Amino acid sequence: xxxxxxxxxxxxxxxxxxxxxxxxxxxxxxxxxxxxxxxxxxxxxxxxxxxxxxxxxxxxxxxxxxxxxxxxxxxxxxxxxxxxxxxxxxxxxxxxxxxxxxxxxxxxxxxxxxxxxxxxxxxxxxxxxxxxxxxxxxxxxxxxxxxxxxxxxxxxxxxxxxxxxxxxxxxxxxxxxxxxxxxxxxxxxxxxxxxxxxxxxxxxxxxxxxx
Amino acid sequence: xxxxxxxxxxxxxxxxxxxxxxxxxxxxxxxxxxxxxxxxxxxxxxxxxxxxxxxxxxxxxxxxxxxxxxxxxxxxxxxxxxxxxxxxxxxxxxxxxxxxxxxxxxxxxxxxxxxxxxxxxxxxxxxxxxxxxxxxxxxxxxxxxxxxxxxxxxxxxxxxxxxxxxxxxxxxxxxxxxxxxxxxxxxxxxxxxxxxxxxxxxxxxxxxxxxxxxxxxxx
Numbered sequence: 525x526x527x528x529x530x531x532x533x534x535x536x537x538x539x540x541x542x543x544x545x546x547x548x549x550x551x552x553x554x555x556x557x558x559x560x561x562x563x564x565x566x567x568x569x570x571x572x573x574x575x576x577x578x579x580x581x582x583x584x585x586x587x588x589x590x591x592x593x594x595x596x597x598x599x600x601x602x603x604x605x606x607x608x609x610x611x612x613x614x615x616x617x618x619x620x621x622x623x624x625x626x627x628x629x630x631x632x633x634x635x636x637x638x639x640x641x642x643x644x645x646x647x648x649x650x651x652x653x654x655x656x657x658x659x660x661x662x663x664x665x666x667x668x669x670x671x672x673x674x675x676x677x678x679x680x681x682x683x684x685x686x687x688x689x690x691x692x693x694x695x696x697x698x699x700x701x702x703x704x705x706x707x708x709x710x711x712x713x714x715x716x717x718x719x720x721x722x723x724x725x726x727x728x729x730x731x732x733x734x735x
Numbered sequence: 736x737x738x739x740x741x742x743x744x745x746x747x748x749x750x751x752x753x754x755x756x757x758x759x760x761x762x763x764x765x766x767x768x769x770x771x772x773x774x775x776x777x778x779x780x781x782x783x784x785x786x787x788x789x790x791x792x793x794x795x796x797x798x799x800x801x802x803x804x805x806x807x808x809x810x811x812x813x814x815x816x817x818x819x820x821x822x823x824x825x826x827x828x829x830x831x832x833x834x835x836x837x838x839x840x841x842x843x844x845x846x847x848x849x850x851x852x853x854x855x856x857x858x859x860x861x862x863x864x865x866x867x868x869x870x871x872x873x874x875x876x877x878x879x880x881x882x883x884x885x886x887x888x889x890x891x892x893x894x895x896x897x898x899x900x901x902x903x904x905x906x907x908x909x910x911x912x913x914x915x916x917x918x919x920x921x922x923x924x925x926x927x928x929x930x931x932x933x934x935x936x937x938x939x940x941x942x943x944x945x946x947x948x949x950x951x952x953x954x
Contacts (some may be wrong), residue, residue, distance in 0.1 A: 568751030577742045603741050608888045610745045611949065614752035615818050615885045625820035632819075632889060682736055686744055689736070707942075710888045712950040 555621050563618040584630045591634040601637040605630040691719035758814035773909035780913040797839045802908045804832035809901035817886035817894045843919025861925045868906040868929035875902035876937045884948035895941020903933035
């Protein structure tokens, strides 16, 4: 009886070890694959890059989720991390594992996001509360029209070039100072001003607002 | 914007990139540049008249070696730290050499004190020292900032500080070959102060310059 129990627990132990070993082997294989994809991306292979970023997304989200509570912040940090990865993709050395490189960038962006979250928390109003104050007794039709306008605006912003969209998002939507926005995006203050100005101008033109 | 859309945008029209140099090679290139610039400065001002005697007496040699080691190790550490996946403890690499420099200078002060009495510790001003180290150190730091500009989005301040330390330590070696300072206390005070000032300037302006460099490259 005892013997059988020992045997079964020993077998269980071996099984767990074997599973761990196979997990580690899977991770190694995945790391090697990511290294190859990144090397191809550095050479200009867009498909490899697209595939790599999509495969890394769960890992990026997990890293950011460990540091940030709000799901919207997590997604923002993931996007910040993707932008940084893009801008410093030439710093990856394919002879080294890919995961630590990726994780270091994601952790940094999540920390930044957490810090700016802490700073801006005091200035923010909950959306629900703001809605009640801003739109007392608004009828359903006006509500729909407003939502459609918002959707158009979102589309228009989505069609802006990346630099302009980033600049607009950081300086006008997140309301960061130019210095903070510059730190986050890696764009110089001058470039941010120009990109924000151009973004606003093209939005105004699109919606027929006089300059 | 959805994250998946961002990925689409980033990968559309992806351009090939040139990988950054590995830290050892980058440090070598930068050290050659620094040696050429400081060497030109030394050639312009001329070797100090008592250089051979000072080196033979054995006191200046450890000082020069430890300052040079600080410069070399700080440069290597800066290039390591500029890469996202490197351990932040690389920043400690130049500390033993810097401690050795301080120890050498402290020992020199004691030796002077025993030889010449309290007079040896009296400080006078030596602005040329400050000018030489900061004057060579800051432009060389800018060269380092350009080579490590990819650190702008990762950890710009420690990289810039190490760059400043490296440039100033190497400029201090150059200055020791040119300028006549008898007392160790003077060297400790003026070289030390100039190195600290250069490192502070580097860490203050470095992050901004790196960001500008990175944007210039992306444009």
